[in-house]
Amino acid sequence: MGRPPRAELPAEHKVQAMLTEPELQAVDDWRFARRIGSRSEAIRQLIAAGLEATAEPEPAKKRRKSA
Helix, strand or coil: CCCCCHHHCCCCCCCCCCCCHHHHHHHHHHHHHCCCCCHHHHHHHHHHHHHHHHCCCCCCCCCCCCC
16 A cells, blocks of 8 residues: 555645654554655555545445346
């Protein structure tokens, strides 16, 4: 899971967030364990993983009964 090449990205938006020291240390530990090049990329990957993990499953499609 990485970022797509820059040409495929829509306009980027800068977001600032305040983190506690333990939160920042946890991000950095996670990042270094996975050899991710930047803190920003690590945060993007963590957000993507969190969103995916909490996404609501798509409703099952109803099958048509054969006659």
